[in-house]
Amino acid sequence: MSRVWEVPVHDSTRVRDARTAAQEACAQAGLTAPRTAAAELVATELATNLLRHAGGGRMVVNLVAPPAGAGTSVQLFSLDHGPGFADADTALRDGYSTAAGSLGAGLGSCLRSANAFHLYSLPGRGTVATARIDPEPRTRGSAQAPVPVGGITTALAQAEQCGDAWGWARSGGLVTLLLADGLGHGPKAAHASTAAVAELRRAAHLPPAEILRRLHVVLRPTRGAAVTVAQVDVDRAELSLAGVGNVSARVRSGDGWTSHVAHPGIVGAYFPAQVPVRRLPWRRDSLLVMHSDGLPSRWAPPEDTRLLAHDPSVVAGAILREAGSPARPARDDTSVAVLAPDRRTSPHDSRL
The missing domain is CATH 3.30.565.10 (Histidine kinase-like ATPase, C-terminal domain)
Incomplete structure (x- = not known):
């Protein structure tokens, strides 16, 4: 993608x-x-x-x-x-x-x-x-469950190919979100990040650290990528986070935000001997934001409770919009991906 x-x-x-x-x-x-x-x-x-x-x-x-x-x-x-x-x-x-x-x-x-x-x-x-x-139109009167993830991707200088990619998958009670930033820019970076997303669909049953190890093998023929994996165990109400490279994450719970910094390295090239895994409670008011380094390092997480209750695609778009401006143009491909609890959000979201 x-x-x-x-x-x-x-x-x-x-x-x-x-x-x-x-x-x-x-x-x-x-x-x-x-x-x-x-x-x-x-x-x-x-x-x-x-x-x-x-x-x-x-x-x-x-x-x-x-x-x-x-x-x-x-x-x-x-x-x-x-x-x-x-x-x-x-x-x-x-x-x-x-x-x-x-x-x-x-x-x-x-x-x-x-x-x-x-x-x-x-x-x-x-x-x-x-x-x-979607490929198929909505059926009038049918109910469609809200999607718990959303994201936005833009390329440096409005290029056609973006080196960032994000994807998600379900496996039983697990919901897994991945964001990959291919090394560099252009088609070769895009090939690496797209390969990571494709492999997630086959590995979503694994825990985050194991997914990263599997991706390390899959991405060896590519130039490699920074990758962070977030996985919610719905039954245990727990979020697990693991990453290698410069894809960052912030988790909101209650009124505060917690930052997660990935381990140094490149998936597919320089993989660490140990991948730290962070585990946090996952509640109805939780929210996860992952982003590539195209987003300014000092971006401020949104605090408007109306926005935070919206569909994840809206939250991702608003974060990208607020973080950039003509006076502060992006210096890299940029992706923002958001994971929220399974819940219908605003009364005008996904109206059917």
Whole structure:
């Protein structure tokens, strides 16, 4: 899933570029014409909203694994630092708009077209919207369980290939999240990180340290990667963390955050004799954020309880948005992945 699309949206010509990015992503994912049309509609509406309501922003399009079944989904992000708004439910209602001449149906059509649509906004701070287009459309009236993970990936200088990758898998009562940062940039780094994610699907039944040892063997033909693995044992309500290289993690429990620093080394090249494993309680109010070193080392974790209760894809998008700015551009590929307890979050998340 190393191919990424990032479109700065600051004039009307970039709306077409956002739509084209969604179309290209769907083609790479192998989605049908109807699902591609849904993605194009969502991309167009979100990019248009960036111009009308936020004074510009950026669209990011990623390829992700669907929550169930085979294939590939297309994940769209809309990120801005505009005026924002206080009531997401009202904004999603057909007929509501803050722009003169608008029918106010844009966000509502996104909600209906996407398999999952999430929206977070804060007055004076901007808006984050995420939409996932799966290979199959939603069945009207069906309930879809919330996905406990989400993430966003961007490439250095808006390159096509990103050396970072993240993925997750279930095995019985275990939920495992992995984030890999391939050494360097470009296709070879992307090959290493993508190989790590692919192997996770076959190794999700193992504990984190064993997964890393297995990845060390798998990544030897590649240039290697920094990898952190987080695993929740649902039955024991416990989080286990292990990492090798410069992928970092922070865990929130209650009102505080705990940092986890991975062990030095490179999976596939320089593997330590012992891999420390950290174990922490995993509660309903817990949250895990993993990120590559493209995120500034002194980024501040979010404290808005409304944001922290949202879908993990929204949390990841908001963290990436807040950590970067034109005055502080990214100097590396950047990925943020978030793991939350299995719970439906906000009333307008994944509305079916």
